[in-house]
Amino acid sequence: MPGASPSLPTLIDTPDGSRTAFNARFGEAYGSRFGAAAQARHVFVEGTGTHTHPAPRVLEIGFGVGVNFRATLTDTTRRGATLEYVAYEFDPAPVEVLRAVAEGNEGAEHPAWLALLDAWPTLPTLTVETEQVRLTVHFRDVLTAKLPQEWASALYLDGFSPDRNPEVWTPEVAQQLAAALAPGGVLSTYSAAGRVRRALAAAGLSVEKRAGPKGKREHLRAVQGE
Numbered sequence: 626m627p628g629a630s631p632s633l634p635t636l637i638d639t640p641d642g643s644r645t646a647f648n649a650r651f652g653e654a655y656g657s658r659f660g661a662a663a664q665a666r667h668v669f670v671e672g673t674g675t676h677t678h679p680a681p682r683v684l685e686i687g688f689g690v691g692v693n694f695r696a697t698l699t700d701t702t703r704r705g706a707t708l709e710y711v712a713y714e715f716d717p718a719p720v721e722v723l724r725a726v727a728e729g730n731e732g733a734e735h736p737a738w739l740a741l742l743d744a745w746p747t748l749p750t751l752t753v754e755t756e757q758v759r760l761t762v763h764f765r766d767v768l769t770a771k772l773p774q775e776w777a778s779a780l781y782l783d784g785f786s787p788d789r790n791p792e793v794w795t796p797e798v799a800q801q802l803a804a805a806l807a808p809g810g811v812l813s814t815y816s817a818a819g820r821v822r823r824a825l826a827a828a829g830l831s832v833e834k835r836a837g838p839k840g841k842r843e844h845l846r847a848v849q850g851e
């Protein structure tokens with residue numbers, strides 16, 4: 626990134642024209658190097674059925690650099706749907722990184738995104754409200770958070786990989802996430818790991834493998850019973 630301080634996370638251009646960034650603490654990219662926006666759309670927006678929901682309520686574990694939020698915002702804005710979005714993030718990236726990752730990409734000029742950049746990060750909780758969007762980012766560890774109960778139509782489980790960020794993929798967290806889903810709500814994640822599938826199933830969700838986005842054979846989606 627021209628002119629950036631060397632301590633800022635490195636930006637990564639991905640083949641679909643979107644960007645992600647490298648997180649040094651976890652030694653991983655925030656999103657897919659094969660297409661960050663494509664993964665956001667395929668795994669999270671479409672994988673949870675958010676793209677057809679009349680008024681989605683999304684709960685995200687790991688707001689990161691906001692790629693999933695912008696993909697969701699772009700979809701609901703295009704359809705004229707309202708969006709409630711609640712995210713948890715315990716290590717906010719510098720605002721310059723959120724801005725640079727988004728620049729020239731979908732949602733970057735949306736008033737809700739611009740308001741988010743203006744306020745980022747407001748501890749402990751940042752709220753943005755426009756006519757059709759209400760976004761809340763809780764800057765805290767999701768492991769000790771009290772999640773909304775039976776609330777989410779969609780849950781984006783987007784921690785770093787189970788090997789590097791194992792604490793968000795445990796059966797105990799899966800139980801909490803299942804309780805946060807409304808009846809019929811859908812959790813989706815880029816991971817297809819057996820231990821993740823077993824944790825979600827043990828939490829009472831109906832888990833299935835679905836074809837993955839570019840660079841990933843499969844990913845998991847898990848449905849809360851009606």
Ligand SMILES: C[S@@+](CC[C@H](N)C(=O)[O-])C[C@H]1O[C@@H](n2cnc3c(N)ncnc32)[C@H](O)[C@@H]1O
Pocket residue numbers: 654655656665686687688689690691692693694713714715716717765766767768783784785790792793
């Ligand atoms: C793969 S990145 C998320 C990318 C993001 N969804 C996006 O669209 O840019 C994982 C994120 O989860 C956050 N995270 C990891 N463990 C967490 C925890 N226990 N509580 C809250 N956030 C956590 C990390 O700081 C990181 O920002």
